[in-house]
Ligand SMILES: Nc1ncnc2c1ncn2[C@@H]1O[C@H](COP(=O)(O)OP(=O)(O)OP(=O)(O)O)[C@@H](O)[C@H]1O
C-alpha cells in the first residue's frame with residue numbers, strides 16, 4: 129500500500145511551540161534526577177544556617193567537608209555499577225581490606241605507595257567482580273556479596289592482633305591537613321567526583337554505561353561489547369571504593385577491619401537520595417554529590433543539636449523514602465503517557 | 467558477479483529444536499529481495515545469523531566472496547551489514563542521534579572523549595529518513611513510527627553493503643511506509659542490497675523483484691514478486707490454499723447482515739481525553755459487531771481505543787456496557803467489567819519476558835482457574851493448553867519462555883491472553899501485528915466466533931487492509947474528532963486512506979464544524 133506523499137508533516141512553528149518548550153524545560157528540570165537532592169540540601173543548609181549559629185563557622189564547615197569525603201568517593205563508585213544495571217555489595221569489604229592493606233604497607237614504604245597498592249588491589253577485585261558478572265553472567269547481588277565476605281575475612285585475619293597503627297605520621301596527614309582553608313581530603317574527594325563526572329558525561333565509556341543500563345540487548349545489538357562495559361564499571365567502582373577505604377583509614381589513623389558496613393549503607397543512601405534508579409540506567413554524578421552532601425549536613429546538624437549520632441540512620445532512611453516519593457509522583461500523574 | 471552476502475548450508479537449533487536447516491541464500495549488490503514465511507519459519511533467525519547476533523551451528527557466511535566469522539553484531543556492522551530488527555531496540559533515555567551513532571561515536575584524543583554535536587554521518591542518516599529536525603528528541607518523546615525511523619537510520623549508518631529489514635512496516639502508517647519505500651529505492655540505486663521481511667504481502671511487488679520463501683526452517687523456493695498472493699501463501703503453508711480468503715469474507719458479510727438488528731453493547735458518550743488527544747466523541751459498538759477506529763497517528767484513534775479499555779484517563783464522558791455504566795479507570799477494572807485489552811506495542815506493553823508461554827496466556831484469567839487465592843495447577847494447564855491450541859500458537863512446549871517464540875507467535879499468545887477472560891468486548895490495537903497470513907485468518911475466525919456469540923470487537927490498526935477485511939464498520943478520526951463513518955459496503959483501503967486525511971468529499975462539512 130503506497131501513497132505518493134513524501135512530505136512529512138512539518139513541526140508547527142510559532143509562539144505555541146516556544147511556550148511549550150519553556151514549560152518543557154521547567155519540567156525537565158523538575159524531573160531531573162538530581163533536582164530533589166538539590167532542594168533538600170538547600171533547605172537543610174538554610175535551616176541550619178539560621179537555627180544554629182555554629183553551622184557556618186569555618187571549622188564546622190571544614191568538619192562537614194572531612195566527614196563527607198569518604199561518602200562522596202564511595203557513592204560515586206557505586207553510581208557506576210548501578211548505572212550498568214548491576215550492584216556492588218563488596219564495597220564494604222573493599223573498604224576494610226584497603227584500609228588494612230594500606231596500613232600494613234605504610235611502614236615498609238612511602239605512604240603514597242601504600243595507598244596506591246591498596247587502590248590497585250581493589251581495582252583488581254573490581255575486575256574479578258566484573259568478569260563474574262559481565263562474562264560469566266552470575267547474579268551481581270550474589271557475586272559481590274560473596275566477594276565482600278571474603279574481603280572482610282581477609283581483613284579480619286590480617287588484623288587478628290587488633291587494628292594496625294602505622295608509625296608514619298604522614299599516614300593521617302591526608303585527613304588532617306588543610307590546603308588554605310579547605311581540608312586536603314575534601315579536595316581529593318572533589319577530584320574523584322570531577323573525574324567521574326567527566327567519564328560519565330563526556331567520555332565514550334560513559335555513553336556506553338548509560339546505554340547498557342538503559343537497554344542491554346539494544347546496546348549489544350548496536351555493536352557495543354556489554355561485557356567490557358560492565359567490567360569497566362566494576363573496576364571503576366573498585367578504584368573509588370579502594371580510595372574511599374584509604375581515606376577512611378587515614379581519618380582514623382589505622383587499618384581497621386571493622387570499617388566498611390556503615391560507610392556502604394550511607395553511600396547507598398546517598399546514591400538513592402541523589403535520584404539514581406535501581407536498574408533503570410538513570411542518575412548522574414551531580415545528583416550523587418547533592419545526596420552525599422545532604423547526608424553530611426544532616427550528620428553535622430545532629431552533632432550540632434547534640435543528638436545521639438545514631439539518629440542519622442533514621443533520618444537518612446526516611447529521607448530516601450521521601451526522595452523516591454518525589455521522583456515517582458510526577459511519573460504517576462503522567463502514567464498514561466508512557 | 468560475487469554476491470554481496472551469501473550463506474551456505476547454515477543450520478541452527480535451539481535446545482534441539484531446529485530453526486534453520488541447511489539454508490543456502492545469496493543476495494547480489496543492489497538487489498532487493500523479499501523474504502516471507504509463516505510465523506516461526508526461521509526468518510528472524512536467518513537474519514540474526516547474517517547480522518552477527520546469533521552464531522550458526524554449521525555452515526558458512528560469505529561477504530563479498532570472502533568467508534567471514536561473525537561473532538557479534540559489531541563484526542557484521544564493520545562489514546557494512548545494517549539491520550532493522552523485528553523488535554525495536556533503542557536506548558530509552560538517549561536522543562535519536564545518540565541512538566543512531568551508538569557504538570560508533572566519534573571521539574577526540576586517546577582517552578576517548580566524545581566530540582560535541584552530531585557527526586555529519588549521523589545527521590545524514592537521520593535526514594535520509596526525514597528525522598533531521600528531531601535529532602535531539604529523546605526516544606520517550608517519539609511516536610512508535612518515529613522510533614522505527616530512528617532504528618532504520620541506525621541501520622543506514624552501517625548498512626552500506628546490505629540493509630536488512632525485519633517487518634519494518636508493522637508500526638508504520640501509509641505515509642511513513644511510502645517514505646520508507648523511497649528510502650529503499652534511493653539506497654538501491656547507490657548499490658546497497660536490501661533484504662526485506664514482511665507479512666504484508668501486498669508490499670512485496672513495490673519493494674522487491676524476487677521473493678525467497680521459507681517454511682519450517684528451510685528455504686523452499688524463490689519466486690518473482692509478481693506472483694499471485696494466493697500462490698505465495700500456498701507456498702508458505704506448504705499446501706494449496708483454495709480461495710480461503712474469499713470464503714472468510716463472505717462469512718463475515720453474512721454475519722454482518724444478522725448483526726444489524728442487534729442491540730448496542732458498548733456505548734461511549736462525550737468521551738474527551740485528559741490530554742486532549744480526542745474531544746467529545748460519541749460512539750456505539752453493537753453486539754456482534756467488529757468496529758474499527760482509524761486515523762493518522764495524531765488523530766486520537768489509538769488513544770480512544772486505549773481509553774475505552776481503561777488504559778488512558780478521560781477528562782469527561784461516560785462508558786456504558788449493556789446500558790450500565792462500567793468502570794474503566796484502570797485496565798483491571800475494565801477487565802472485571804467485561805472489556806479486555808490487547809495493547810499495541812508488543813515488546814513494551816505486552817510480553818513479560820521472564821514468564822512461560824503458559825503463564826502468559828492465562829495471566830489475566832487466573833481467577834477462572836483458582837480457588838481461595840490458590841492457582842489449581844491442572845486447571846491452569848488445561849486452560850493454557852486450550853488457549854494455545856485455539857489461537858494457533860506454535861511453541862515446542864508451553865513451558866518455554868515466551869521470548870523464545872517467534873514474533874508472530876508471541877503476538878498470538880498475547881491475543882490468547884486477551885480472549886482468556888471471556889470478555890464481552892475485545893479491545894485491541896494492531897491485533898495481528900507480525901502474524902502470518904494463515905495465522906491472521908485463524909485469529910479473525912476467533913473474533914468472528916466471539917461476535918457470533920453476541921460479543922463485540924473494537925480495534926484500531928495501522929494496517930488499512932486489515933480494517934477493510936475485518937471490520938463491519940469503521941469510524942475515522944481526524945485531529946481528535948470523529949469525521950466519518952464507513953459502513954461495511956463502503957469500506958475500502960482507498961476510502962479509508964482519504965478518510966484519514968479528512969478528504970472524503972461528502973464529509974467535508976462534518977469535519978469543519
Ligand atoms: N532464542 C530462542 N530460543 C529458543 N527458540 C527460539 C529462539 N529464537 C527463535 N526460536 C525458535 O526458532 C524458530 C524460528 O523462529 P524465528 O523467530 O526465526 O521465526 P520467524 O520466521 O521470524 O517468525 P515471525 O514471522 O513470527 O517473526 C521458532 O520455532 C522459534 O520458536
Ligand SMILES: [Mg+2]
Pocket residue numbers: 509510511552632872873874
Ligand atoms: Mg521474526
